[in-house]
Structure formats: C-alpha cells, structure tokens
Amino acid sequence: MAKKDIKKVVLAYSGGLDTSIIIPWLKENYNNCEVIAVSGDVGQGTELDGLEEKAIKTGASKLYIEDLKEEFIQEYVYPTVQAGAIYENRYMLGTSFARPIIAKRIAEIAIAEGADAICHGCTGKGNDQVRFELAIKAFAPEMHIIAPWREWDIKSRDEEIDYAEAHNIPLKINRETNYSKDKNLWHLSHEGLDLEDPANEPQYEKPGFLEMGVSPIEAPDKPTYITLHFEKGIPTMLDGKELNGVEMVAALNKLGGENGIGLADLVENRLVGMKSRGVYETPGGAILYHAHEVLETICLDKETARVKQYLGIKFADIVYNGQWYTPLREAMTAFVNKTQETVTGDVKLKLYKGNIINAGVTSPYTLYDEEVATFDEDDVYDQKDSAGFINLFGLPIKVKAQLDKKREQNK
Numbered sequence: 001m002a003k004k005d006i007k008k009v010v011l012a013y014s015g016g017l018d019t020s021i022i023i024p025w026l027k028e029n030y031n032n033c034e035v036i037a038v039s040g041d042v043g044q045g046t047e048l049d050g051l052e053e054k055a056i057k058t059g060a061s062k063l064y065i066e067d068l069k070e071e072f073i074q075e076y077v078y079p080t081v082q083a084g085a086i087y088e089n090r091y092m093l094g095t096s097f098a099r100p101i102i103a104k105r106i107a108e109i110a111i112a113e114g115a116d117a118i119c120h121g122c123t124g125k126g127n128d129q130v131r132f133e134l135a136i137k138a139f140a141p142e143m144h145i146i147a148p149w150r151e152w153d154i155k156s157r158d159e160e161i162d163y164a165e166a167h168n169i170p171l172k173i174n175r176e177t178n179y180s181k182d183k184n185l186w187h188l189s190h191e192g193l194d195l196e197d198p199a200n201e202p203q204y205e206k207p208g209f210l211e212m213g214v215s216p217i218e219a220p221d222k223p224t225y226i227t228l229h230f231e232k233g234i235p236t237m238l239d240g241k242e243l244n245g246v247e248m249v250a251a252l253n254k255l256g257g258e259n260g261i262g263l264a265d266l267v268e269n270r271l272v273g274m275k276s277r278g279v280y281e282t283p284g285g286a287i288l289y290h291a292h293e294v295l296e297t298i299c300l301d302k303e304t305a306r307v308k309q310y311l312g313i314k315f316a317d318i319v320y321n322g323q324w325y326t327p328l329r330e331a332m333t334a335f336v337n338k339t340q341e342t343v344t345g346d347v348k349l350k351l352y353k354g355n356i357i358n359a360g361v362t363s364p365y366t367l368y369d370e371e372v373a374t375f376d377e378d379d380v381y382d383q384k385d386s387a388g389f390i391n392l393f394g395l396p397i398k399v400k401a402q403l404d405k406k407r408e409q410n411k
Contacts, residue, residue, distance in 0.1 A: 008036065010115045011060070073246055082336050084296075086289065094282055103131070135324065256284050259354070304339055
C-alpha cells in the first residue's frame with residue numbers, strides 16, 4: 001500500500017519512548033494521517049497514568065485503553081503454566097504471551113475503525129515484532145503493517161530521545177537510567193545499559209533497580225508459609241481464600257517479591273538469531289510454576305509426565321516465537337488440558353530468601369501409595385518379584401557382555 005493511501009493508522013501505544021515519538025513521526029511521514037492509539041492493559045499499573053492526555057497532546061485523535069488483565073491471566077498465562085512451559089529453563093515468558101492478546105485487540109479495533117494500517121514500535125532486532133505481526137496476520141490478514149524501526153533513520157535510543165526533545169514530547173526516562181523495560185501483571189524485564197555485558201552483575205541491591213520485590217539478601221530472615229489450592233491445574237485459592245486470576249497473581253507477586261523470589265538473569269537465544277541478556281522479575285510466576293510442578297509429581301503417571309515435559313519445551317518455543325494463534329498451539333493445549341483433569345489438590349510452600357521450599361502436597365487424585373512405597377513391612381509388594389524384573393530388564397546388558405567376551409576369546 002502506498003503511503004498516500006494510508007489515511008488512518010491504529011498504533012499499539014504504551015506511552016514509552018518508542019511509541020511516544022511514533023505518533024508525530026507517523027503524521028510527518030504519512031501525510032498527516034489520523035492516528036488512533038490503543039493500549040492493552042495487562043497490568044502495567046501506573047505506566048497507564050496520564051496516557052490519554054499524552055497521546056492526544058502528541059497528535060493522536062483518540063486513545064483506547066482496553067482492560068485485558070483477567071483474560072490475559074486465564075487464557076494465556078494459566079495455560080502456559082499448566083503446560084510447564086519455561087523458555088530455556090529460566091524465562092517465564094512474561095513479555096511473550098502478553099503480545100498476542102494485545103495484538104488481537106488492536107486488530108479488532110483497527111477493523112472496527114476502518115483503519116488502513118496498524119503500526120507498532122518494535123525494533124528490527126527484537127522478538128516482539130514477530131509476535132505482534134503474527135497475531136495481526138491471524139485476525140487482520142489483509143491489514144498493512146507499519147514498523148517505523150524498519151523505516152526511519154533513527155539508530156539508537158539516544159537519537160529517539162533527541163527526537164522527543166526536538167518535538168517537546170515529555171518522557172519519564174533519562175539517558176542515564178534508560179533500561180529497556182517491559183512490565184505487566186506477570187513480570188518486569190530489564191535490558192540494556194550495563195546489562196548488555198554478561199560479565200556485569202545485576203545491581204539487585206541498588207535502590208530503584210528492582211520494582212516487584214527485593215534482593216534475596218534483603219529478604220526477611222523469617223520464612224513465609226503459603227498454601228495454594230489447584231483445580232484441574234488452575235490455582236483457585238491462596239491460604240483458603242478464593243481468588244480470581246488477577247487477584248491470585250497480584251497476591252503471589254507481593255508474597256514472592258517480599259521474599260526475594262523469582263529473579264532470573266539469563267542470556268537467551270532470540271528468535272531473530274542473536275543472543276541477548278535480560279534480567280527478569282517474576283515473583284508470583286515462579287511460585288505458581290513451582291507449586292504446579294510439585295502437584296503434578298503426585299497426580300501424573302510417569303509416562304504422561306515425561307511426554308508432557310518434552311512437549312513443554314516445544315510449547316515454550318511456540319509462545320516465545322509468537323505462534324499462539326496456530327493449530328499446533330491449540331492442539332498442544334488440548335493435550336495439556338487432558339493431563340490436567342486430575343491435577344487438583346493443595347501445595348504448601350515455604351518462601352525464604354529467594355528460595356521456594358516444598359512443605360507438603362496432597363491431592364484426592366494422588367498416585368502415591370504410602371503402603372506400596374513404605375520401607376516398613378507391607379502386604380502389597382513382594383520384594384522377591386524384583387529379581388525376575390531385574391533379570392529381564394538387564395537381559396540386553398548381560399547378552400552383550402557375554403557375546404563381547406566370546407568374541408574376545410575367539411580373536
């Protein structure tokens with residue numbers, strides 16, 4: 001689509017550095033087109049304060065703020081936790097599964113508004129451009145997409161700040177504290193500045209660095225006990241109190257943050273081919289993943305648990321790569337849902353200085369039988385049976401050893 005044909009653009013708007021300068025840039029470079037800003041509220045908190053005034057002041061015709069928090073937790077976060085999907089063993093996918101729900105709503109608004117294009121502020125080096133655009137293709141396949149980072153002459157965040165200052169756009173950051181951050185109800189990520197060198201230790205104890213909790217060093221010397229109740233793999237109660245998704249994650253974020261839980265420092269493999277270093281705060285998420293895994297140890301049989309573990313790696317890749325709206329993700333979720341039919345019960349945990357310590361687990365569907373497992377005398381397990389089992393299980397090893405010996409003797 002030619003630039004002259006674009007009259008109305010829907011912009012994925014956060015009010016951060018990138019999208020703040022994109023509004024005037026669009027109007028300058030796309031024939032003073034109408035810009036409609038859309039913000040998906042997935043728990044950014046105070047980042048949304050004053051957003052409408054800022055969007056209008058910088059040239060937007062209007063701003064939608066869509067409350068997506070509960071849907072985000074129930075339809076995207078919980079299914080990923082149920083799958084046990086963690087990217088490269090550490091990253092609990094906080095940014096990854098927030099993008100599809102936001103992009104879906106933006107596409108819906110763009111269609112309703114009769115927009116000619118959708119614009120996003122993702123860089124050409126990042127994963128988010130893929131996540132946004134794959135979701136847009138799923139819901140508005142004919143929509144033109146504008147990605148300024150792939151068009152403009154701006155090369156760095158310093159140059160973005162120069163542009164903002166030249167256009168009198170107010171910013172909440174400065175050049176010295178300009179970490180690239182992404183915040184939602186589930187997590188907070190930190191990238192850039194000193195973190196770009198993996199040799200540098202994150203400044204967890206530096207005031208203002210951590211926002212969702214404290215360093216394990218600064219956590220209380222007394223442990224905190226909690227009990228989580230799950231129904232079919234979904235957390236429904238905390239310490240006997242029923243909570244919806246938003247309430248549950250918020251409560252666990254508070255408890256986890258206070259105890260230094262959920263800090264992850266990793267160098268990850270981005271979808272676009274490069275490695276990047278990030279520091280993540282996911283206090284409530286770390287607790288939920290841990291508790292869910294503990295409950296599954298007594299509720300799932302060995303073979304189901306093994307296959308689910310293998311598929312969890314693939315599920316994490318799918319989420320990370322922005323492939324949420326695909327037949328494969330839907331099929332894998334169907335498998336996961338089947339495995340969760342008996343994942344009901346209570347998990348007691350002890351939170352202490354960055355550690356999540358198991359303190360007990362029960363389930364009406366437990367597969368653990370104390371009478372079978374006991375070291376004491378029992379009437380259900382005949383220990384003599386193990387001899388025949390070992391003979392059959394070890395037969396390939398024995399046969400190979402015998403034949404190797406015979407071949408050696410015949411040399």
